[in-house]
Amino acid sequence: MKKQNNLNNTQNPGQIHDIGIKRGAGRLSREKIASVLEKLIETEGGARLSAYINTCVHCGLCSDACHHYLSRGCDPRFSPAGKVKQTVSTILAKKGKVSPEFIKRTCEIAFTECNLCRRCQLYCPFGIDISYLMLFIRRACHLLGVVPQYIQDTAHSHSATMNQMWVRDDEWIDTLQWQEEEARDEIPDLRIPIDKQGADIFYSVIGPEPKFRPQLIYQMAVIMHAAGADWTLPSAPGWDNSDMCMYTGDVEMTARLKKVHFEAAIGLKNKRIVMGECGHAFRSVYDVGNRLLGWKMPPLPTVHAISFYSELLEEGRIEIDHKFERPVTFHDPCNIVRGRGLHETARYIINRVCKTFIELEPNREHNFCCGAGGGVINCGPPFKTKRVESNKVKADQLAAAREKGAEVVIAPCHNCHGGLEEIIEHYELGMELMFLSDILYECIKKK
Amino acid sequence: MAALKSNILRLLVVFLVLAACAAAARAYVTIVEDSAFDDRQMRPQVSFEHNEHNEKAGIESCNTCHHFYENGEKRKNSDSVGMECSSCHYKAESGELELIRIYHKQCKSCHLQKEQGPVQCGQCHRKTGENP
Amino acid sequence: MHAIYELAGGFLVWAALVIFAGGTVIRMAWLAATARKKDAAVFHYFSFYYALRSILHWIVPFASRNMRLHPVMTAVTFIFHLCLIITPIFAAAHVILIAESWGGGWWYLPDAAADIMTLTVILGCVFFLIRRISKKDVRYLSTAGDYILLVIVAAPFLSGYWSYHQWSGFEIAGIVHMLSGELLLICIPFTRLFHMILFPFTRGYAGSEFGGMRSARDW
Numbered sequence: 096m097k098k099q100n101n102l103n104n105t106q107n108p109g110q111i112h113d114i115g116i117k118r119g120a121g122r123l124s125r126e127k128i129a130s131v132l133e134k135l136i137e138t139e140g141g142a143r144l145s146a147y148i149n150t151c152v153h154c155g156l157c158s159d160a161c162h163h164y165l166s167r168g169c170d171p172r173f174s175p176a177g178k179v180k181q182t183v184s185t186i187l188a189k190k191g192k193v194s195p196e197f198i199k200r201t202c203e204i205a206f207t208e209c210n211l212c213r214r215c216q217l218y219c220p221f222g223i224d225i226s227y228l229m230l231f232i233r234r235a236c237h238l239l240g241v242v243p244q245y246i247q248d249t250a251h252s253h254s255a256t257m258n259q260m261w262v263r264d265d266e267w268i269d270t271l272q273w274q275e276e277e278a279r280d281e282i283p284d285l286r287i288p289i290d291k292q293g294a295d296i297f298y299s300v301i302g303p304e305p306k307f308r309p310q311l312i313y314q315m316a317v318i319m320h321a322a323g324a325d326w327t328l329p330s331a332p333g334w335d336n337s338d339m340c341m342y343t344g345d346v347e348m349t350a351r352l353k354k355v356h357f358e359a360a361i362g363l364k365n366k367r368i369v370m371g372e373c374g375h376a377f378r379s380v381y382d383v384g385n386r387l388l389g390w391k392m393p394p395l396p397t398v399h400a401i402s403f404y405s406e407l408l409e410e411g412r413i414e415i416d417h418k419f420e421r422p423v424t425f426h427d428p429c430n431i432v433r434g435r436g437l438h439e440t441a442r443y444i445i446n447r448v449c450k451t452f453i454e455l456e457p458n459r460e461h462n463f464c465c466g467a468g469g470g471v472i473n474c475g476p477p478f479k480t481k482r483v484e485s486n487k488v489k490a491d492q493l494a495a496a497r498e499k500g501a502e503v504v505i506a507p508c509h510n511c512h513g514g515l516e517e518i519i520e521h522y523e524l525g526m527e528l529m530f531l532s533d534i535l536y537e538c539i540k541k542k
Numbered sequence: 543m544a545a546l547k548s549n550i551l552r553l554l555v556v557f558l559v560l561a562a563c564a565a566a567a568r569a570y571v572t573i574v575e576d577s578a579f580d581d582r583q584m585r586p587q588v589s590f591e592h593n594e595h596n597e598k599a600g601i602e603s604c605n606t607c608h609h610f611y612e613n614g615e616k617r618k619n620s621d622s623v624g625m626e627c628s629s630c631h632y633k634a635e636s637g638e639l640e641l642i643r644i645y646h647k648q649c650k651s652c653h654l655q656k657e658q659g660p661v662q663c664g665q666c667h668r669k670t671g672e673n674p
Numbered sequence: 675m676h677a678i679y680e681l682a683g684g685f686l687v688w689a690a691l692v693i694f695a696g697g698t699v700i701r702m703a704w705l706a707a708t709a710r711k712k713d714a715a716v717f718h719y720f721s722f723y724y725a726l727r728s729i730l731h732w733i734v735p736f737a738s739r740n741m742r743l744h745p746v747m748t749a750v751t752f753i754f755h756l757c758l759i760i761t762p763i764f765a766a767a768h769v770i771l772i773a774e775s776w777g778g779g780w781w782y783l784p785d786a787a788a789d790i791m792t793l794t795v796i797l798g799c800v801f802f803l804i805r806r807i808s809k810k811d812v813r814y815l816s817t818a819g820d821y822i823l824l825v826i827v828a829a830p831f832l833s834g835y836w837s838y839h840q841w842s843g844f845e846i847a848g849i850v851h852m853l854s855g856e857l858l859l860i861c862i863p864f865t866r867l868f869h870m871i872l873f874p875f876t877r878g879y880a881g882s883e884f885g886g887m888r889s890a891r892d893w
Contacts, residue, residue: 141712142705143879150872153820155812156740156747164811171814180815217892218740220732221873222880382887391718392887436889460891461739584766584785639782643773650774657676662848663767664840 113477115244116202123195123239131238132191140187144231147223148187151176157225160218162463163208166487173485175215175225178204182232202241205232207478208485211342211469212429217460226469230344237344245475249339252302254348257332257355259302259339268330270305274313278320282541285320287312290363291327296403297365298326299356301337301373301509308509311371314536318404321542322412326369333359336370338379342470346387353384357394367396369403372530374430374508375468382434399431401507404531405440408447415448416540421527422451423534424493424501426515427462428508436460441507444531448538453501455492463489465506467514483521486514490522497526507531578628578641585667599656607648675845682852683771690856697863698871705875720879721886728881729874731893738893747805754798757791758827762855764788765834785838792835799828819865826861829854 136144158164158174171177182201186193193201211226219225236242242250252261262270268289275287288294298319304311319326328334333355340348357380360368370377377399385393398406407413425445431437438459445452455462466486471478493504493515504519504526506512512528519526574588601607605621611630612620622630631644649666653659660666709716731737741748762768766782773779783791803824806816833854836847861867884892 139712142709143713143716145708146705146872146876149866150869150876152866152869153812153815153817155809155815156744158811159740159743169811171811174811174815176815177811216880216884217738220738220740220877221869222728222732222877222892224880386715391715433884433890434888436891438890457739639770639773639779642770643777643779646770646774654676654680661676661679662837662845664837664844664848669840 111203111207111477111481113203113243113474115242115247116199119236119239119241120195120199120202123198123241125192125194128193128195128198128239129191132186132193132235135235135238136187136191139234140231143224143227144183144187147225147228148179148184150221151179151219151223154220157215157219157223160215162210162212162214162466162488163485166485166489173208175209175219178209179225179228183228186232186235198236198239198241201232202236202243205229205236206243206246207471207474207481209469210429210464210466210471212464213433214429214461214464217433229469230342232344233342234344234346242343243474243478245477246339246343246470246473249473250343250345250348253338253340253352254345257352258335259337260306262302262305262335264330264332267305267334270309271312271328274309274316278313278316282317282320285316287316288327289330291325293364294325294327295366296324296326297360297363297368298328298371299334299336299360299368299376300328300371301376302335303337303509304371311530311532314530314532315371315400317536317541318407318413318532318539321539322407323542324407324412327363327365329359329363331359333362336368336376336380337373338376338384339470339473341379341383342375342473349379349384350387353380354388356380356384357388360395365395367398368393370397370399372400372507372509372532374428374434375470375510378430378434399435399437399507401431401437401441401444401531404444404535408444413535414540415538417538419449419503419534419538421502422453422500423449423503423505423529424453424455424496425458426455426465426504426506426511427459428506428511429462429464429468431508432462433460441505441531444535445505448534451500453496453499455496457492463492465489465508465511465514466518467510468508472510472513472517479517482514483517486518487522489515490518490524493518493524493526494522497524501526503527503529505529505531505534574645576626576628576641576645578626578632578638580638585663586669588666589668599659675849678849679852682849682856686853686856690859694859694862697860698868701863701868702871716879719882719887721882724881724885725874725878726881727885728892729877731891732877750798750801753794754801757794757798761788761791761795761831767838789835789838792831792838795831796828796835799824799831823861823865823867826854826858827867830858 153176155174155176157176158169158171161173161175163173164170164175164177167173172181182204185197186201209226209229211229213224213226215225216222233242249259252259256262258267271287271289275285278285278287296319298315300312300315335352336356338349338352340346340352357368368380370380381393381397381399385391388394404413408415423445425441427438427441432441442452457463464486466472466482466489471482493501496504504515506515506528507530512530515528518524519528572589572591574590595601603621604623605616605618608621608623608625610617610620610622627644627648628641632641649659650661653661735748735752736742736745761783764781764783765788766785769779769782803821806812806820806824830851833847833851837844837851841847858867862870880892884890
């Protein structure tokens, strides 16, 4: 324990000023912490928690899986098991009797030093799910009211508006109509159908799309139009498939959000849900939300945009007009590769559409996380430097692909875009970042 | 002179005969052997000073160890001196393990009962060949 | 000496076996009951096919990427665990003792092989100890319990080796061998050694979620 404290003091932990963490912890007392944690352990700390914590033989084989660890000169505090040691293990050993200072540090570790990318689960011989353990800690932080301010703000937005970005209902419809209008300049008979009963496809996006990247809705409309798809978006809440509450430990809200999302599709009698190019949203709908709502699998077929594009290409519903010229590389997002096995599907699309494809090493299930996922980038600007420093290994990986000629990085995930953007800028890699829909929009025959 | 010589000779003969009788009565054994054990004996053979052991242990009757059974009953007045243990206790189908078992049982069960004598592997199967 | 020998070779063997088996059953039953109550989804997602697929990739040497990244550790771990489990079950002396006590018995290793395997386990423990101390991340994770556990595992092998080679005081080593072996058995359900029992479950569950739900490989 002494050694651990020494280590903690030699480097920056706790120096980052986050008002959510600071004020939250300021309201706590040891008694309050103990009572909350004891109750949490009693009600939610089950067999998985016990099995994971007690099976770990402290072998350190997970270390090399973690980009935080590798990027920070193999600092042991950043190894997956090291983070467990500093957080869950200590809390369990002390039966929740820890100080507010400890909670501050714990919160910072769980929210900003782990992306819940699950890569370490592929490196642990026992398959210990460290993202589960970190989520358990985030749950504790949520119950204690100690959450980084920026991500808590998105969670507040979720509870108030059912979307992540404080988008008002009229703004959402406005944005769709605006994008339809824009697109009709290019393709006069294009429509963005709203609330179409019985449409084949219920298309949902994440809150940041209407807020910051409306062109993605535009591009998807063009692809849908070219494919002659029978699709729709809902006007009412439920259009946002994203979910930061899943990452703040607010499982009650996660369940509500997913329920609204599923019900929007079911209410419109749509046959299946196609989700935009986002990873965490897919995890929340396909893997997490369904469980919280008591479904083993989502109540109606739910696919990620990658699966949808590949289906259109395979069935010949969209055609390639010309191949994408610049050499591309592909970043496998954790939530749809380790989370859904879409790596080969993505490669199928890339090989169909792009002239030169250069692999990142390692790739597929073994790709390194972007450093933004798991709500880490949503913790906002206070942690930006920490984020880019924590993912030097990603910069090296991208630089190696650039050496082989790659100019464009394709990442079919919003969070990955956020993370990779920071890395490309900070490490001056000079690579361009694109979604698959950017490439498809550029290369397909528009009808 | 001749008488003296023949007396010595007679004495010698008597001595040899007596010695032979003694040997026949209490064979002077120093090692546990059984032809049924195959060649791949893993542990060193057990040295066993027959007479010393019996003196120390106060064993008078041969059939305390060299027991003889007939129809499942131990015969009080018979013994199995001169027979190998394997001639009764070894069945080819039960293998060597059974033979090892009964040899161990023979020594160990008594040693444990009397709380004297060797019981651990290395105490009998000495690498140096010495008796404990 | 005879009294200790009889105790260690009789009652304590039974006690160790009962505690080991009972502890294992109780702990597994507790885990299953708790899972029913708090992690019911586990049972729904568990898939034998994907569990087995994952387990296979982690019990075949070098079948997972991480094993290939650490070839020395992988080789040592596999050989260590094999020897650790096979040696006590098939050591000639153990089989003979079982035959003496209960009759029966089974195939046993030539002493020379058991000797080398025992030495392998001891050297494996030394390797793990050195690794624990010298690798920064592993040292950071290590608790006093981890070191004690290493000693508990090494003890019966070291004392067995000592006793077999009849170095001075081997009679005491023999007793230590029996007692430490029993201690090791008792420790399994109550310490991290329980990973021996839990491995197929945690790995299998990871494999089930990755394979069954996420269509991804977890090795």
